[in-house]
Amino acid sequence: MNSEHEHKNQVKSGRDGSAFGRIERLPPMMLVLYLGLVAITSMFVILVGAYIHTHVRNGVPSGLHPFPRYFSLSTIVLLVSSYTINQAHGFYARDELKALARCLGATLLMGSIFAGLQLLGWRELVQQGVLFDGEASGTYVYLISALHVVHLLGGMLFLLALLLRVVHADQDAVRALVFIRNPYHRRQLRMLATYWHFIDVLWVALFAVFLFVY
Secondary structure, rough: HHHHHHHHHHHHHHHHHHHHHHHHOOHHHHHHHHHHHHHHHHHHHHHHHHHHHHHHHHHOOOOOOOOOOHHHHHHHHHHHHHHHOOOOOHHOOOHHHHHHHHHHHHHHHHHHHHHHHHHHHHHHHHOOOOOOOHHHHHOOOOOOHHHHHHHHHHHHHHHHHHHHHHHHHHHHHHHHHHHOOHHHHHHHHHHHHHHHHHHHHHHHHHHHHHHHHH
């Protein structure tokens, strides 16, 4: 009887430690986020594959035009923003709402700068004669980078909403205590950081493709 009971416990423990067990324990919001990231990754993989295929099929030589320098600058800005958002969890854990607000604000600012630099990069492409409705491979550069900016803007809206909540909570000691002790806000911060790091890594991968293929 005891051995049977131990066997059931072992089976249950094995299931809980499996990949499916970990997925079942995920909060619904985190599960939706991860599924969304998988979908976004799949979309960009398809687009990058189509871009490379079109570039090779048309026989367009790489290095025909100089790579937009603003794309390079925007990459640096996004990497720095990933560092700042990474500090947010520590400020939250230490109940430092003012520092958390500054951290989120700085990340939001750098996200805005990144989007602006992307626009300047597109202007460089136009000046080089690479138009959206021109060569098919050039169209993919616009499309891929624009879609990335759109996904970044989605993260910035979420970031702005969380920043406003932090600023509001910091104006009153009771609200600050409720905010810090609410696990929902901790999960929101974790989701934001996960999404932002994903957008960062995604752009670095896209940037590497552009460098080698453009």
